Amino acid sequence: MSDQDEFVTxxxxxxxxxxxxxxxxxESLLTVLRDRLGVRGPKTGCAHGRCGACAVRADLGDGDPHVLCSCLVPAATAAGGSVQTIASIGGPDGELSDVQEAFLAEGAVQCGICTAGFVTAATELLETNPEPTRTEIEEALYGNLCRCTGYGRIVAAVETAARTRREQKSPVPLTTRELAASLRTGPEEAR
Amino acid sequence: MLLAAPLFALPETPPEALAALADRPGAVVVAGGTEVMPDLLWRTRTAAGFVSLRRVAALRGIARTDGELVIGATTPVAALTSAPDAGLRAAASSLGTPLVRTEATIGGNVISALPYRNLLPTLLAGGATLELTSATGSRAVPFDGFITAPGRTGLAEGELLTAVRLPAHRGFADYTKVGRRNAQFVATVSAAIVSRDGGARLAFGNAAPIPFRSDDVDTAATALLDGQASAADLQAAVAAAVDPPEDTIASADYRRHALGVLAVRLVTRAAVDGGLGA
Structure with missing residues (x-):
């Protein structure tokens, strides 16, 4: 068997x-993303599905996109599929999403290695459940570990993002800039 | 076949999967990857290639037929958290994390064949049967006895686990486990109960080298349910029947004690929550 036989394209x-x-x-999907494609949003934490730092939203070719640990997926099983990393969550010019803004506003980021995974999982939660209870937030983030801030600020950030989304459904939507400001000062002062 | 490399195959049907496996001696069948990928990382498993079942659509999903739940082998654990079986739901909901449950499969949990895996006591208590498929056909074998030693099963060369069949029941079913902490923990010991026709059937994880049940324990559990025996009687029956492993997580004595506690807990739930017994 030749060396080339080790590879899959x-x-x-x-x-x-x-x-x-x-x-x-x-090779795992995480290894392919980071080391072969230079996509560094997903982080290598535990590399065995405990910490969620590598979480991405993926459609493994079966039309069922969902958030998963990219460290656990043999990369080639995703052949023909698609992956959305944290880079897909923010805007094209590095604009932050409402969830990311909420993480900043609530002080839910410290060293940052877990953040992409948390934001990915929290974004998925708010897509499927726009008004999560505190318990539902904790359950949805159960697969993401943080070793700096503790979880209180992170859960608060998701609550803030959910509340902001609800308030944003007002007749005149906030711009991203207003939204960012509103997270710090409240929606009325931002306008 | 979506992809066929010398050491990697991505079949779309069970026959394609069997053919891919036959062509790749030494390849490991991988479904979700949650078991196999960490094993390779830690070098506790060797493999010469993967045959991935991730894209074999026919092996995913839950169907109800003839008083049975037929669960495709690569049905993700996440789907079991809302399955029409309370025991399965309880065992699935406490497996890993939400990000693991979307990928981990019932088939992987069975084939891992480790006595502490979440779903196994539920399958044993529920009297599950397994559908094993080879190039020459399918056979059904009881789950009881399929696991022969930690990590070892009765799966023959060239065979795939294609479905798990769980008899439907109208009684009470539940699962519980204890570990060293209350988050993301592997069971130090675990137990499942299915009660039907006034009787209780218990099964245990980490009570022996393989998933474990015993008629003596079920007799004592049913007697407790009927008010004919005490909790201490059931704990004594469990302690006498089990042969738990001793390792760095817990002593055999601790496990023997905890298994009795879990047995009483589940029978109590069957009586209080399920309204069963005298």
């Missing part, structure tokens, strides 16, 4: 861009 859409990948058969 497949296509994968990452943050909207089609990519060709050649990787060893056992």
């Amino acid at each position: 497949f296509s994968l859409t990452v943050d909207g861009t089609p990519r060709e990948v050649t990787a060893r058969w056992s």
Whole structure:
């Protein structure tokens, strides 16, 4: 068996861009994203599905996109599929999403290694459940570990993001800039 | 076949999967990856390639037929958290994390064959059968006895686990486990109960090298349910029947004690929450 036999070639859409990948058969989706494609949003934490630092939203080719630990997925099983990392959550010019703004406003970020995973999981939660209870937030973030801030600020950030989204459904939506300011001062002062 | 490399195959049907496996001696069947990927990382498993079942649509999903739940082998644990079986729901909901449950599968949990895996006591208490498929056909075997040692099963060369069949029941079913902390923990010991026709059937995790149940324990559990025996009687029956492992997580004595506590807890729930017994 030649060295070349170790490799698999497949296509994968990452943050909207089609990519060709050649990787060893056992490589994880996380390894392919970070080391082969230079996509550094997902972080390597525990590398075995405990910490959630590598969380991405992926459609593994079966039309069922969901958030998963990219460290646990053999990369080639995602052949023909698509992956959305934290880069897809913010705007194209580095604009932060409402969830990201809420994390900043609530002081839910310290060293930052867990943040992309938390924001990914929290964004998915708010898409499926716009008015989560505190318990539902804690359950949804159960697979994400933080070792700096503790979880109080993070849960508060998700509550803030949910509340802001509800308030944003007012007739005149806030601009992103207003939204950012509103997270710090309240919606009326921002206008 | 979506992808066929010398050491990696991405089949779309069970026959394609079996053919891919036959062509790749030494390849490991991988479904969600939650078991196999950490094993490779820690070098506790060797493999010469993957045959991934992730895209075999026919193996995913839950169907109800003839008084049974037929669960495709690669049905994710996340789907079991809302399955029409309370025991399965309880065991699935406490497995790993939400991010793991979307990928971990019932088939992977069975084939891992480790006595502390979440779903196994529920399958044993519920009298599950397994559907094993090879190039020459399918056979059904009881889950009881399928696991022969930690990590070892009765799966033959060239065979795939394709479905788990769980008899439907109208009684009470539940699962409980204890670990060293209250988050993301592997069971130090675990227990499941299914009660039907006035009787209680218990099964345990980490009570022996393989998932464990015993007629003596069920007799004592049913007697407790009927008010004919005490909690201490059931704990004594459990302690006499089990042969738990001793390791760095817990002593055999601790496990023997905790298994009795879990047995009484589940029978109490069957009586209080399920309204069963005298």
